[in-house]
Amino acid sequence: MKKTIQRFIKKLSTKRKIIIGVITLLIIGFLTRGFGIIKPKGVETYSVTFGTVKEEITISGEVKADKYSAMSFGASGKLAWVGISEGQKVFRGQALMKLDTNVLNSALETAQSNLRNAEANAQYVLDTVKDHSSDETFLQKTTRTTAEVTKDNAYEALKVAQENLKNSTLYAPFNGIVASLTNTAPGVNVFYTDQMLEIVDPATIYFSVLADQTEIIKLNAESRVEIILDAYPDQTLSGKIVFLGLTPQTGTTGSLYKVKIVFDQFPDSGQTRVGMTGDVKFLIKEKTNVLKVPSKYLNTDKNGKYVLIGNLKNKVYVETGLEGEENIEIVSGIKEGDIILD
Numbered sequence: 001m002k003k004t005i006q007r008f009i010k011k012l013s014t015k016r017k018i019i020i021g022v023i024t025l026l027i028i029g030f031l032t033r034g035f036g037i038i039k040p041k042g043v044e045t046y047s048v049t050f051g052t053v054k055e056e057i058t059i060s061g062e063v064k065a066d067k068y069s070a071m072s073f074g075a076s077g078k079l080a081w082v083g084i085s086e087g088q089k090v091f092r093g094q095a096l097m098k099l100d101t102n103v104l105n106s107a108l109e110t111a112q113s114n115l116r117n118a119e120a121n122a123q124y125v126l127d128t129v130k131d132h133s134s135d136e137t138f139l140q141k142t143t144r145t146t147a148e149v150t151k152d153n154a155y156e157a158l159k160v161a162q163e164n165l166k167n168s169t170l171y172a173p174f175n176g177i178v179a180s181l182t183n184t185a186p187g188v189n190v191f192y193t194d195q196m197l198e199i200v201d202p203a204t205i206y207f208s209v210l211a212d213q214t215e216i217i218k219l220n221a222e223s224r225v226e227i228i229l230d231a232y233p234d235q236t237l238s239g240k241i242v243f244l245g246l247t248p249q250t251g252t253t254g255s256l257y258k259v260k261i262v263f264d265q266f267p268d269s270g271q272t273r274v275g276m277t278g279d280v281k282f283l284i285k286e287k288t289n290v291l292k293v294p295s296k297y298l299n300t301d302k303n304g305k306y307v308l309i310g311n312l313k314n315k316v317y318v319e320t321g322l323e324g325e326e327n328i329e330i331v332s333g334i335k336e337g338d339i340i341l342d
Contacts, residue, residue: 043312044342051292053322053329055285057218059259061209063229063276067174067201073099074167076191079183086181090172090199097196099168104161111154111161118154122147176201179274200274207239207263209280210249210256218284219244225261229278238264239280285322292327297340307334308341 077099084096125147129140136144179198183190190196207227211219219241227237245257261280263272298320299306306315318333334340 045339046294046297046342048291048293048330048334048336048338048340050289050336051327052286052288053290053292053327054283054324055322056325057211057215057282057284058279058325059209059211059215059282060277060279061207061259062278063272063274064206064208065200065202065274066204066206067176067199068204068274069173069199070195071096071170071173071197071199072195073170073190073192075099075104075164077103077168077189079186079188079190081186082181082184084178084181084197085184086178088178090176090178092172092174094172096170096172096178098170099190101165101168104165104168108158108161108165111158115151115154115158118147118151122151170196172199174199174201202272205263205272205274206242207261207278207280209259209261210252211259213255213257216244216257216259219259219282224283226281226283227261227263227278228281229272229276231276231278240264287322287329290321291330291334291336293330293334293340295324295326295328297342298328309334309338310341312341 079097080100081098082096083098084090090096125144129136129144176199179200181197182195221241221244223241225239225241227239228235229237239261241259242262243258243260245259247257248255249258259280293307297307298318299308299315301315304317305320306317308314309316316333319331321329321331323329
């Protein structure tokens with residue numbers, strides 16, 4: 001009787017295991033049918049599809065202007081007059097500000113007097129040695145040379161005084177807008193090293209980047225350009241290349257070439273300023289309606305490039321075409337709808 005009961009219990013245990021196993025298989029089958037794969041924890045998946053692949057180059061740069069001038073006086077002095085304000089439109093040749101010319105006029109008169117005196121002295125010395133061209137003594141030669149040098153120095157000093165007086169007034173070099181003023185109050189002393197104002201012509205604003213030798217060869221006037229200024233991160237601006245440098249920029253490390261881009265349209269012509277920074281995206285190549293996968297899903301080993309399908313150990317080697325920063329064209333090896341793992 002005891003043995004019969006034990007056999008009965010053993011049969012029940014075996015049936016229970018079978019039932020649990022069947023239920024487990026059904027659950028796995030359901031998950032497999034419903035989701036294609038059981039996604040490993042922490043692994044991302046992607047369904048291969050058709051789309052667009054772009055090869056692009058992104059380079060940082062800044063806003064500059066062809067007509068831009070930071071202006072200073074040619075001499076130190078006292079600021080006498082300021083005839084402009086920040087933001088004001090000015091025209092080429094317009095007087096902008098002026099130094100007190102009393103001291104400069106005095107310096108000019110002194111220089112003129114010194115020159116007359118030096119010329120008279122030099123003439124006197126020449127008269128005393130004119131009959132000694134063949135037997136001029138060392139002392140006579142020294143006296144004559146000193147007088148001539150003094151006259152030449154007096155003449156150069158006069159030229160400097162004239163130039164200083166001329167430069168006592170700053171004039172606009174072109175039509176533009178006063179971008180900044182350092183001093184606006186007459187009476188302050190300024191030095192020739194002080195920057196007094198900045199003028200820029202907004203119509204000549206452009207975006208400048210430096211491309212290395214591997215990038216510059218891929219660019220041309222037909223390259224499509226998108227610009228995003230850091231000040232306007234939500235606006236994508238278009239532009240076109242108008243200049244590609246032929247020689248490297250001086251003062252840079254490595255071979256970097258200037259690329260000049262003009263805007264098709266500013267986000268706000270009154271708010272786009274010289275010195276603003278941003279990024280330029282150059283479209284090099286583009287393919288549409290091609291099989292593609294995101295770059296992060298493509299792996300490489302000694303046998304070539306591959307993707308993972310189904311599980312992390314199932315390598316499927318593929319042939320690639322155009323490779324962009326975000327997506328890569330797949331020529332062969334997988335098909336649309338395949339689920340690949342990161």
